[in-house]
Amino acid sequence: xxxxxxxLAWWVLxxxxxxxxxxxxxxxxxxxxxxxxxxxxxxxxxxxxxxSVSTAEKYExxxxxxxxxxxxxxxxSLPDSDRxxxxxxxxxxxxxxxxxxxxxxxxxxxxxxxxxxxxxxxxGVSSSCCPGIKFKSTSFPQVCTTGASFNTSLFEAIGDAIxxxxxxHYSRLDDVPGLTYWAPNVNLFRDPRWGRGQEVPGEDPYLxxxxxxxxxxALQYGKDGRGRxxxxxxxxxxxxxFAAYSIETGRMAFDAKVDEMDLEESYMPMxxxxxxxxxxxxxxxxxxxxxxxxxxxxxxxxxxxRREWGFDGYITGDCGAVGNIYASxxxxxxxxxxxxxxxxxxxxxxxGGDIQAHGLTALDAGHLSIKDIDRALKSLFDVxxxxxxxxxxxxxxxxxxxxxxxxxxxxxxxxxALEAARQGIVLLKNGNxxxxxxxxxxxxxxxxxxxxxxxxxxxxxxxxxxxFGEAPLLVSPKQGLTNMGINISYMKGCNITAQSLESKKDDxxxxxxxxxxxxxxVGNNGGVExxxxxxxxxxxxxxxxxxxxxxxxxxxxxxxxxxxxxIVMSGGPIDLSPYKKNKNIDAMLYVGYPxxxxxxxxxxxxxxDFSPSGRLATTIYPRQFAENVDIGDMRMRPAGDFPGxxxxxxxxxxxxxxxxxxxxxxxxxxxxxxxxxxxxxxxSDAFSRVDIEVLNQGPLDCAHSILLFHSGPNAGHDxxxxxxxxxxxxLFLRVGEKMTVxxxx
Numbered sequence: 001x002x003x004x005x006x007x008l009a010w011w012v013l014x015x016x017x018x019x020x021x022x023x024x025x026x027x028x029x030x031x032x033x034x035x036x037x038x039x040x041x042x043x044x045x046x047x048x049x050x051x052s053v054s055t056a057e058k059y060e061x062x063x064x065x066x067x068x069x070x071x072x073x074x075x076x077s078l079p080d081s082d083r084x085x086x087x088x089x090x091x092x093x094x095x096x097x098x099x100x101x102x103x104x105x106x107x108x109x110x111x112x113x114x115x116x117x118x119x120x121x122x123x124g125v126s127s128s129c130c131p132g133i134k135f136k137s138t139s140f141p142q143v144c145t146t147g148a149s150f151n152t153s154l155f156e157a158i159g160d161a162i163x164x165x166x167x168x169h170y171s172r173l174d175d176v177p178g179l180t181y182w183a184p185n186v187n188l189f190r191d192p193r194w195g196r197g198q199e200v201p202g203e204d205p206y207l208x209x210x211x212x213x214x215x216x217x218a219l220q221y222g223k224d225g226r227g228r229x230x231x232x233x234x235x236x237x238x239x240x241x242f243a244a245y246s247i248e249t250g251r252m253a254f255d256a257k258v259d260e261m262d263l264e265e266s267y268m269p270m271x272x273x274x275x276x277x278x279x280x281x282x283x284x285x286x287x288x289x290x291x292x293x294x295x296x297x298x299x300x301x302x303x304x305x306r307r308e309w310g311f312d313g314y315i316t317g318d319c320g321a322v323g324n325i326y327a328s329x330x331x332x333x334x335x336x337x338x339x340x341x342x343x344x345x346x347x348x349x350x351x352g353g354d355i356q357a358h359g360l361t362a363l364d365a366g367h368l369s370i371k372d373i374d375r376a377l378k379s380l381f382d383v384x385x386x387x388x389x390x391x392x393x394x395x396x397x398x399x400x401x402x403x404x405x406x407x408x409x410x411x412x413x414x415x416x417a418l419e420a421a422r423q424g425i426v427l428l429k430n431g432n433x434x435x436x437x438x439x440x441x442x443x444x445x446x447x448x449x450x451x452x453x454x455x456x457x458x459x460x461x462x463x464x465x466x467x468f469g470e471a472p473l474l475v476s477p478k479q480g481l482t483n484m485g486i487n488i489s490y491m492k493g494c495n496i497t498a499q500s501l502e503s504k505k506d507d508x509x510x511x512x513x514x515x516x517x518x519x520x521x522v523g524n525n526g527g528v529e530x531x532x533x534x535x536x537x538x539x540x541x542x543x544x545x546x547x548x549x550x551x552x553x554x555x556x557x558x559x560x561x562x563x564x565x566x567i568v569m570s571g572g573p574i575d576l577s578p579y580k581k582n583k584n585i586d587a588m589l590y591v592g593y594p595x596x597x598x599x600x601x602x603x604x605x606x607x608x609d610f611s612p613s614g615r616l617a618t619t620i621y622p623r624q625f626a627e628n629v630d631i632g633d634m635r636m637r638p639a640g641d642f643p644g645x646x647x648x649x650x651x652x653x654x655x656x657x658x659x660x661x662x663x664x665x666x667x668x669x670x671x672x673x674x675x676x677x678x679x680x681x682x683x684s685d686a687f688s689r690v691d692i693e694v695l696n697q698g699p700l701d702c703a704h705s706i707l708l709f710h711s712g713p714n715a716g717h718d719x720x721x722x723x724x725x726x727x728x729x730x731l732f733l734r735v736g737e738k739m740t741v742x743x744x745x
Contacts (some may be wrong), residue, residue: 145592147201160219198571202617238281441608480599494544
């Protein structure tokens with residue numbers, strides 16, 4: 001029996017006797033990578049922040065000189081295991097310890113150059129690894145925006161592009177950045193105030209796991225699986241932050257109290273998916289889990305990660321996390337004992353140099369053994385050898401890269417960055433109950449002159465979120481609209497955190513009243529939410545933005561009821577309940593942090609060059625959630641006055657639910673149960689497949705997302721989730737086109 005639940009997100013619930021139930025979220029938008037030609041990008045505006053123009057210090061590659069080639073570890077006719085054994089046998093204890101950090105030291109007597117383990121590629125190759133070094137990289141939308149696309153082919157395409165740019169940088173800049181990248185971040189967006197929630201796909205472990213499953217192989221081997229051309233990975237990804245990390249406030253000493261069920265069902269699944277996807281690196285987190293610092297937790301790092309899950313890569317501590325075992329958590333009585341516990345628990349290296357600084361003292365004091373050090377060093381060498389770091393280039397792709405000069409340009413992926421920005425935009429509102437027609441898309445003829453307000457209306461670097469490099473272009477919303485030929489009357493109005501307007505009220509009102517449409521671009525920025533900085537609420541961070549929205553929208557409506565569009569640029573969700581039914585706000589778009597081409601995508605969405613296809617990857621909670629729930633409470637399931645967290649367990653009111661999103665088109669969906677042989681299962685309890693037929697009824701060719709949820713027979717009771725995402729798919733359908741999507745159950 002199929003029940004249609006009257007909700008804006010169009011949930012369809014199919015009850016299945018004895019098998020729980022399948023919940024289908026037929027989200028208006030989706031979007032596989034476009035099959036139509038991508039539009040040309042516009043010329044970028046000038047950058048508003050200068051970058052350094054210094055160049056990298058060049059290092060000799062290992063095994064690239066006659067002196068190095070005499071060593072056995074450079075003999076490619078030998079198995080990698082023999083070459084690694086030679087290094088372990090040849091290095092002194094001091095030399096071994098000097099290699100156990102993100103800046104591995106050179107060992108001149110063995111012709112070993114220094115190595116940089118720390119490179120970043122969260123949503124593009126980042127310059128955070130190499131301060132002062134100039135190199136450009138495509139800056140894709142922040143991960144929270146990409147997660148809202150619910151598009152695995154997009155996840156894969158972005159991973160492929162980042163990996164390609166990373167290996168090109170390595171070939172041009174000689175190890176800066178290196179071959180080892182500390183991405184992706186797959187932690188759960190557990191609390192809407194989390195400052196680093198922007199770095200993860202969303203609040204669902206299945207979504208985050210699928211992101212890892214499609215991004216990691218593409219990063220490491222490319223979409224074609226060729227890697228460096230000889231079957232070896234081209235770079236190594238690392239999943240972070242293991243485990244139960246999702247708070248910035250007091251993070252260095254935070255003890256995450258997590259029960260076993262929450263740990264296994266909410267905080268761990270995406271990390272296990274990382275291992276299943278072949279990731280070569282892991283990062284242990286700053287926090288403790290139930291009293292044990294993550295980087296000192298042998299049950300997590302060795303028993304579960306390596307033995308139970310079969311991980312065979314390297315483990316690094318987050319920057320300072322190994323030192324914090326003693327310094328912040330006071331888990332040991334000395335720094336040397338803390339270093340020893342980390343290495344014995346499974347850590348192989350750390351960021352910050354604490355193992356290098358204190359490891360020899362720990363060894364001399366008997367806290368460590370050479371066996372402990374060799375185990376860690378072997379893990380590091382094993383990854384480097386698997387990457388071909390100690391092999392001279394032999395494959396055609398490697399030789400081609402080697403021939404390029406430092407002045408050659410790395411191939412950018414600007415069209416893909418623009419497409420990703422389009423797919424991450426979520427349409428939250430389009431019209432009020434009394435509206436004769438949907439206000440969006442605007443008309444380029446009727447709305448050729450607009451008023452543009454807001455602290456993010458001319459933002460550029462805000463669109464990048466955090467962990468970004470030097471983008472080849474930056475198109476703000478203002479520039480994107482200008483490039484489209486729209487005549488703009490622009491006033492910033494206020495800064496992000498301003499408590500009052502910074503522009504004159506009369507000027508704001510005059511501009512809004514005189515324009516054919518009013519667009520406000522508001523939200524957050526890195527000064528409000530970032531690494532080391534949680535938000536304290538889920539409302540706009542300054543009263544100035546609230547006043548600006550109220551004044552501009554009221555003035556725009558005084559004459560001829562002109563459309564008012566609210567665009568929210570933010571990593572974390574913002575309570576939009578004051579505007580959800582506000583008759584002065586006609587439409588709302590949620591754009592996350594849309595990357596280098598965000599302004600172009602926003603302008604195109606407003607004027608109907610495409611239909612928004614994103615879906616919320618986080619719940620938008622009312623402000624009372626942050627007022628009543630402690631951000632440090634790690635529980636997922638409701639209990640007493642605690643309402644639970646995320647759509648899977650939260651029992652309170654929501655502003656917009658996980659998976660919500662609207663479209664400029666209308667879709668008809670039909671769900672049926674099927675058997676393995678494709679025959680219709682009818683109302684039978686036994687079925688192995690759910691088929692969803694989707695028809696685009698127009699008026700636009702556009703993308704569509706299907707999200708499939710499971711709701712068990714005891715859903716929402718006895719600790720069971722209310723529902724859980726078990727599958728999603730992206731389609732692009734022309735008007736009148738029909739497509740059937742099968743989901744294996």
